[in-house]
Amino acid sequence: xxxxxxxxxxxxxxxxxxxxxxxxxxxxxxxxxxxxxxxxxxxxxxxxxxxxxxxxxxxxxxxxxxxxxxxxxxxxxxxxxxxxxxxxxxxxxxxxxxxxxxxxxxxxxxxxxxxxxxxxxxxxxxxxxxxxxxxxxxxxxxxxxxxxxxxxxxxxxxxxxxxxxxxxxxxxxxxxxxxxxxxxxxxxxxxxxxxxxxxxxxxxxxxxxxxxx
Amino acid sequence: xxxxxxxxxxxxxxxxxxxxxxxxxxxxxxxxxxxxxxxxxxxxxxxxxxxxxxxxxxxxxxxxxxxxxxxxxxxxxxxxxxxxxxxxxxxxxxxxxxxxxxxxxxxxxxxxxxxxxxxxxxxxxxxxxxxxxxxxxxxxxxxxxxxxxxxxxxxxxxxxxxxxxxxxxxxxxxxxxxxxxxxxxxxxxxxxxxxxxxxxxxxxxxxxxxxxx
DNA sequence: ATGTATCGAAACGAGCCGTTTCGTTCAAGT
DNA sequence: ACTTGAACGAAACGGCTCGTTTCGATACAT
Numbered sequence: 001x002x003x004x005x006x007x008x009x010x011x012x013x014x015x016x017x018x019x020x021x022x023x024x025x026x027x028x029x030x031x032x033x034x035x036x037x038x039x040x041x042x043x044x045x046x047x048x049x050x051x052x053x054x055x056x057x058x059x060x061x062x063x064x065x066x067x068x069x070x071x072x073x074x075x076x077x078x079x080x081x082x083x084x085x086x087x088x089x090x091x092x093x094x095x096x097x098x099x100x101x102x103x104x105x106x107x108x109x110x111x112x113x114x115x116x117x118x119x120x121x122x123x124x125x126x127x128x129x130x131x132x133x134x135x136x137x138x139x140x141x142x143x144x145x146x147x148x149x150x151x152x153x154x155x156x157x158x159x160x161x162x163x164x165x166x167x168x169x170x171x172x173x174x175x176x177x178x179x180x181x182x183x184x185x186x187x188x189x190x191x192x193x194x195x196x197x198x199x200x201x202x203x204x205x206x207x208x209x210x211x212x213x
Numbered sequence: 214x215x216x217x218x219x220x221x222x223x224x225x226x227x228x229x230x231x232x233x234x235x236x237x238x239x240x241x242x243x244x245x246x247x248x249x250x251x252x253x254x255x256x257x258x259x260x261x262x263x264x265x266x267x268x269x270x271x272x273x274x275x276x277x278x279x280x281x282x283x284x285x286x287x288x289x290x291x292x293x294x295x296x297x298x299x300x301x302x303x304x305x306x307x308x309x310x311x312x313x314x315x316x317x318x319x320x321x322x323x324x325x326x327x328x329x330x331x332x333x334x335x336x337x338x339x340x341x342x343x344x345x346x347x348x349x350x351x352x353x354x355x356x357x358x359x360x361x362x363x364x365x366x367x368x369x370x371x372x373x374x375x376x377x378x379x380x381x382x383x384x385x386x387x388x389x390x391x392x393x394x395x396x397x398x399x400x401x402x403x404x405x406x407x408x409x410x411x412x413x414x415x416x417x418x419x420x421x422x423x424x425x426x
Numbered sequence: 427a428t429g430t431a432t433c434g435a436a437a438c439g440a441g442c443c444g445t446t447t448c449g450t451t452c453a454a455g456t
Numbered sequence: 457a458c459t460t461g462a463a464c465g466a467a468a469c470g471g472c473t474c475g476t477t478t479c480g481a482t483a484c485a486t
Contacts, residue, residue, distance in 0.1 A: 021433035023484035030433075048343040053473060062434045067475070096420065125397060126342035129335045130261040139398055156420075163421045170410055171419040177394035178387060184338060184397075185352055197383055205418035206384040207309065207369075208376045234464035236452035243464075266442055275465045280444070 018060060026069070033059040034066055038080050043116045047123035050077070074127045074134040077120060078141075084117045090148065096156035100175055100199045103149060108179035109195065113188045122183060146172050174202050231273060239282070246272040247279055251293050256329045260336035263290070287340045287347040290333060291354075297330045303361065309369035313388055313412045316362060321392035322408065326401045335396060359385050387415050 019029055037059035041050050052073055056063045070076040091102035104110070112118025128135040146169070153168030178198050182191035232242055250272035254263055265286055269276045283289040304315035317323070325331025341348040359382070366381030391411050395404035 018434070021431080021482045021484095023433095023482070024429090024431035025484065026431095027433065046343065051473060052475085056434095060434080062436090063475080064435095064477085065433065068432085122342045126339040129339035129397065130259065135399055142398060153420075166420050167410065167414070170407070170414055173394070174387060174391060174411070174414065174419065177390040180394050180397070181386070181390035184342065184393070185355065186348055194383070197380065198387070201380070201383055201387065202414070203418055203420040203422045205416055206387065207366075207379050207416040209417045231465070234451045234462080236454080236464095237460090237462035238453065240464065264442060265444085269465095273465080275467090276444080277446085277466095278464065281463075 030059075030061055030065055031069065034061055034069075034076075035080055035083065037061075038076050039083075039116070039120075042077070042080065042120055042123060046119060047126060050123065052076075072131070072133070074124070074131055074137070077124050077127065078137060081117065081120045081124060084111075084115060084120070092152075092155070096152060096161055097199055097203060099152040099156075100202075101195055103152070104175065104179060104195045104199070105192070108176070109182065109188050109191055112179075112183055113192065118183055118188055125180070125184065142176075146176065149175070171202060175199075243272075243274055243278055244282065247274055247282075247289075248293055248296060250274075251289050252296075252329070252333075255290070255293065255333055255336060259332065260339060263336065265289075285344070285346070287337070287344055287350065290337050290340065291350060294330065294333045294337060297324075297328055297333070305365075305368070309365060309374055310412055310416060312365040312369075313415075314408055316365070317388065317392060317408045317412070318405070321389070322395065322401050322404055325392075325396055326405065331396055331401055338393070338397065355389075359389065362388070384415060388412075 019027060019033065021027065034055060038050070038055045041054050041058055045054070050073065052063055052066055055061075055076070056066055066076070070079070091099055091106060093099050093102055112121060124134065124138060128138040149172045150168050153162065153166065153171060156162045157164055157166070157168075175198075178191075182188055232240060232246065234240065247268060251263070251268045254267050254271055258267070263286065265276055265279055268274075268289070269279055279289070283292065304312055304319060306312050306315055325334060337347065337351060341351040362385045363381050366375065366379065366384060369375045370377055370379070370381075388411075391404075395401055
């Protein structure tokens with residue numbers, strides 16, 4: 001994303017000379033250089049090589065500058081992630097089935113496959129298993145995002161497409177669960193082919209129980 | 214598990230005096246002490262505090278002894294996990310619905326909730342996001358376990374309970390996905406209440422599409 | 427003009443990494 | 457009976473990252 005194309009170390013050279021203080025205030029160029037560097041490090045080395053030191057070297061920034069604005073590396077990763085998540089619009093196709101398919105194709109699996117957003121998100125999930133603060137941040141983020149997705153079901157109910165008694169929370173949970181599982185097993189690309197089967201299985205049942213023939 | 218009850222440092226004192234070599238062969242007492250210590254460290258400090266040094270200190274063992282038998286800390290965590298996974302028998306209740314409910318209650322969510330197996334499994338999943346070898350080991354383990362669970366569907370087909378055309382792989386994937394998602398969000402205890410709704414939603418559809426009334 | 431908050435650079439002590447060395451204990455091979 | 461060799465615990469190695477502190481230079485804010 002942004003403008004990462006040069007294969008050399010030119011990515012972080014937003015300014016030719018070294019950045020300096022611009023006075024008693026935050027230097028936006030440094031913040032952007034740090035986020036760019038964090039993004040690049042995650043892209044190239046994954047979470048294993050993601051250290052504050054590595055980001056600082058890459059950004060030609062001082063470690064105290066990073067620690068001043070981000071309390072820990074999880075916060076930095078979350079900021080990198082948030083730079084991505086607004087680049088695609090949420091689907092409203094007029095039907096729940098195609099809404100969910102578009103959700104998986106554009107916002108979950110497809111998003112993770114195309115950008116390095118999947119790598120960042122994997123790193124955040126892994127970090128949340130270690131760090132209590134990261135877990136809380138991730139859970140809050142999940143609640144927010146699922147509430148937005150739940151509106152797909154609400155719209156379907158308003159259209160009379162599904163019954164009012166349907167548990168939309170469960171439906172959303174299952175879609176997201178599937179996407180997470182494939183992401184964490186490194187099967188995002190392969191899972192793209194199963195999207196329609198997953199959505200149909202969720203909407204109509206995987207086992208053919210009580211279906212009208 | 215085993216006999217962890219003493220709150221002091223008595224856990225690792227399987228022998229009063231220090232263990233020594235028993236000749237040119239593996240010392241089972243050391244292996245058990247190391248696995249006990251690894252288990253205890255994971256239980257008390259989580260994956261964040263899980264280092265080879267910490268395990269060696271806790272076990273009163275030398276680091277070379279650990280590195281001799283386990284190539285990395287992921288392998289050690291997997292061995293800790295494998296000491297648990299055979300303590301409960303796989304269900305065969307005679308019906309697919311109750312089989313899947315028992316699977317979630319006894320082998321996935323319930324298992325993770327009751328023992329520290331959930332903590333260990335979270336650590337392994339997190340490690341798999343960093344380490345390529347860990348990811349491969351985890352994926353292989355997943356394939357094996359899912360193949361065993363798939364036999365539930367195979368039995369149901371043999372009984373004529375579900376149609377031969379049903380995609381059992383998808384069904385198993387969805388059940389496991391749900392369990393993983395709740396585990397990784399730290400919601401295992403809360404998810405226990407949703408088990409029946411999840412299984413019914415998977416078998417008969419979450420959205421009430423094409424169901425006979 | 428002064429005060430102050432930022433910047434990058436460098437160095438700090440601490441902890442863990444994975445490895446090596448050392449002296450020991452003792453089964454296995456001769 | 458004797459030697460060989462592997463496994464054991466302990467200790468130390470160089471290397472890396474951690475999070476913090478110090479420093480001089482910079483330039484907005486008052």
